[in-house]
Amino acid sequence: MPLVLLAQALGVAFASGISLYATVALLGLGVRWGVVGALPAPLDVVSAPAVIALALALTVLEFVATLVPGVASAWDAVHTFIRPPAAAAMALGAAWHGSVPLFVAAGLLGGTAGLAAHATKLGARVALDASPARVSNALANGFELATVALVALLVWSHPVATLGVASLVLVSVLWLVRRRWRAIREAFRTPT
Secondary structure, three states, X not given: OHHHHHHHHHHHHHHHHHOHHHXXXXXXXXXXXXXXXXXXXXXXXXXXXXXXXXXXXHHHHHHHHOOOOOHHHHHHHHHHHOHHHHHHHHHHHHOOOOOHHHHHHHHHHHHHHHHHHHHHHHHHHHHHHHOOOOOOHHHHHHHHHHHHHXXXXXXXXXXXXXXHHHHHHHHHHHHHHHHHHHHHHHHHOOOO
C-alpha cells in the first residue's frame, strides 16, 4: 500500500509539473464522470464545479498562449515558480492518509518530480523556439496534454505501471531535448 500511495503521489506531481491546470481539470472531470474513484480528502476539492471551470479556463489560456513561439517559453519560464510547488502540494494531497514518513517523502519527491517534468518541458519549449527547423507548438501541446491525461487518470488504477511509463517518457524527452540542443548549436556554429 505505501508503494501504491507513493506512486500515485508522484504520478499526480509529474502530471502537475507538465500542466497543473490540465491535471486539476482532468482529475476533477475524472471524478465527476466516474473514471477516477474517490480522491484523498485534500484532493477531492478538484471535483467541485467551480474548480473544474477555473482549471479548464486556465488550461485553454495556457494552450492558446503556448501556441505562439516565444510566448510559450515565457509562459513556461514564469510557471517555474508555480508548477513545482503545486506539484509538491498535489503529491502531499495524494499521500494525505499515509504514514508521516510517506507523507514527507511524497512531498519531497513530488516536488522533485514536478520540477523534473517542468524543467524538461521548459527545455523542450526553448529548443522548439530556438530551432531553425520549426516544430509546431500545437504538436507539442497535444503531446503534453495526452501525457497529462494518461498519467493523471491512469495513476489511480495502475499507479506503479503509470509511474514507470511516465519515467520513460521523461527520459526520452530529455534525450530528445539534448539532441535538439546539439543540433541547434551546430546550426549556429560559425566555421573558423
